[in-house]
Amino acid sequence: MLSLIKMDIYRSFKSRSTWILFLLVILLSVVLEIPFDDIRATNSVMDNIIISIQNGNILLIGVLQIVILSNQYVKNGYIKNLSGVLSKHNTIYLAHLVCSILFYTISIIFIIISVFIADFILYDNARLGANSHTIWYILCQILLLSVYSMGVSCVTIAVNNTIAGLLFGFLYYMFIDSFIIYKLVEIFKLPFDFILYGIVNAITGLNMGQDVSQYTMAVVSSAVYFAIIFIFARIFIYKKQII
Amino acid sequence: MENTIITNNITKQYKKFKALDSVSIQVEAGTVYGVIGKNGAGKTTLLKIISGLIKATSGDINIQYDKINSIGTLIEEPGLCYDMTGFENLKLKSLAFGLSDDVQLHNILNLVGLSGSKRVKVKNFSLGMKQRLGIGLALVGNPQILILDEPINGLDPQGIVEVRKLILKLKNEFNKTIMVSSHILDELFKIGDKYAIINNGKIVLEATKEELQKRMERCIEVETDQVEDVIELLNQLKLNDYDIHTNQVVIRDKTLEVRALNKMLAEKCIPIDGIKYGEVSYENLFLELIGEKYA
Numbered sequence: 268m269l270s271l272i273k274m275d276i277y278r279s280f281k282s283r284s285t286w287i288l289f290l291l292v293i294l295l296s297v298v299l300e301i302p303f304d305d306i307r308a309t310n311s312v313m314d315n316i317i318i319s320i321q322n323g324n325i326l327l328i329g330v331l332q333i334v335i336l337s338n339q340y341v342k343n344g345y346i347k348n349l350s351g352v353l354s355k356h357n358t359i360y361l362a363h364l365v366c367s368i369l370f371y372t373i374s375i376i377f378i379i380i381s382v383f384i385a386d387f388i389l390y391d392n393a394r395l396g397a398n399s400h401t402i403w404y405i406l407c408q409i410l411l412l413s414v415y416s417m418g419v420s421c422v423t424i425a426v427n428n429t430i431a432g433l434l435f436g437f438l439y440y441m442f443i444d445s446f447i448i449y450k451l452v453e454i455f456k457l458p459f460d461f462i463l464y465g466i467v468n469a470i471t472g473l474n475m476g477q478d479v480s481q482y483t484m485a486v487v488s489s490a491v492y493f494a495i496i497f498i499f500a501r502i503f504i505y506k507k508q509i510i
Numbered sequence: 511m512e513n514t515i516i517t518n519n520i521t522k523q524y525k526k527f528k529a530l531d532s533v534s535i536q537v538e539a540g541t542v543y544g545v546i547g548k549n550g551a552g553k554t555t556l557l558k559i560i561s562g563l564i565k566a567t568s569g570d571i572n573i574q575y576d577k578i579n580s581i582g583t584l585i586e587e588p589g590l591c592y593d594m595t596g597f598e599n600l601k602l603k604s605l606a607f608g609l610s611d612d613v614q615l616h617n618i619l620n621l622v623g624l625s626g627s628k629r630v631k632v633k634n635f636s637l638g639m640k641q642r643l644g645i646g647l648a649l650v651g652n653p654q655i656l657i658l659d660e661p662i663n664g665l666d667p668q669g670i671v672e673v674r675k676l677i678l679k680l681k682n683e684f685n686k687t688i689m690v691s692s693h694i695l696d697e698l699f700k701i702g703d704k705y706a707i708i709n710n711g712k713i714v715l716e717a718t719k720e721e722l723q724k725r726m727e728r729c730i731e732v733e734t735d736q737v738e739d740v741i742e743l744l745n746q747l748k749l750n751d752y753d754i755h756t757n758q759v760v761i762r763d764k765t766l767e768v769r770a771l772n773k774m775l776a777e778k779c780i781p782i783d784g785i786k787y788g789e790v791s792y793e794n795l796f797l798e799l800i801g802e803k804y805a
Contacts, residue, residue, distance in 0.1 A: 269608070270605060270606050270607060270608035271606055273605045273606075274602055274603075274605040274606040277601065277602055277605050278591065278594075278602055281594055281598055281602075282593060282594075283593060339591065343589055343590060343591060343592065344586070344587065344588070344589030344590075345589040345590065345591055345599075345602070346589065347563060347583065347585050347586075347589045348583070348589050348603050348606075348647050348648075348650075349603070349606050
């Protein structure tokens, strides 16, 4: 397992696309600092990171990264070379998850640095805006974003079409997740607050508050979604025998 | 010599299509084992099952080595990361195997003749270079068994010679057990020690190189539309080693001369369209074994 993670990280950081996406993350976060309105000027660095996460900017780039990474193994046939080590075929998805977590972590570090510098240049005043819950907020968001990206990556491999997979990822973020959770609440007469367990709701609804339960909920959502993805990947790989 | 790979009645069923039907083979250690068959015969399926890439529907496979990196594979075209160099491709696999010895990777690059292209991205490699890198990838982890599916497919003559030399070097100098499939028969017959000829998922013949060569010795080809009369004459002469095709009888007997046989056919008033010495080519032997007409 550790070997596969090392391999995935090596592959990811040797790939030009990863560095292009990092550059895109930095550019996007700096562009969003341009003072379109007064709110931007008064926002702290953390406020702007929350906005970037909630409006899906970082997610879109992270999804692209993991889709490119996982698809490369399948499409160029490199996955065949790993037959010996992939005795449990879907272990590679765990490696992809770690890689995705690393990508988001580095991206957020890049954003913090670039937004801080941009604020300093544009407004002559840079305020981090971090509090004691910042680290928990960021860790939970990284987990949620990574799990979401893995889901899109799995669908992309399953349908064998990158565009269709990414489109699904977009639609899921916009409508499908809420719809599924809403229907579950309706059918199983679940308490209404269950609706907050949808992964998209968790991403958009998580705030840097004092309430520890929301962080627990985010971790639970991530775990449930990743378990579903893991089972889906296992069935899919077994059926298709792509490895 | 002990067997490294033994398969017993392997069958692979895809819904209604039987890709492999009770395939049993034995591959000796330190030899090159050729798997011959036309496209769709079941070669790749057999090699994928032995490699562990897919599971057989039924049957057993016994492989002498049970370490995860005991088998190196090159199935169909090599799976390469094109935006990386040859070394980086090897490094990627070695990391997956938990290996950290870069010296071995450089040795592999030397062995497959790519040490001069360490900094070249794979997307700029020729087909032959990609194929050799594919074999190099199969060698990561120093496996005892190599499974190479169509390694010379699509290569130019120079590329074919390079891959052939490499396979023989791996057998002779490194004592690897190598299974190679191909439909380029002449080339496969230059490197193999033993062969399995596969057709419609079944092994039609498993034979050593010597046994196959014996089948290819000089023969006499008689063209006639009265095949049965020719057979009757051959039976009278107690010549039993012959094959019958449509309007053709191929007789394998070193002592028999065309002139003498022609005379006997004339005496028996058996009309013929032609009679000549022939040598069974690899292609003709293959076609004969799978029950198809000569080329």
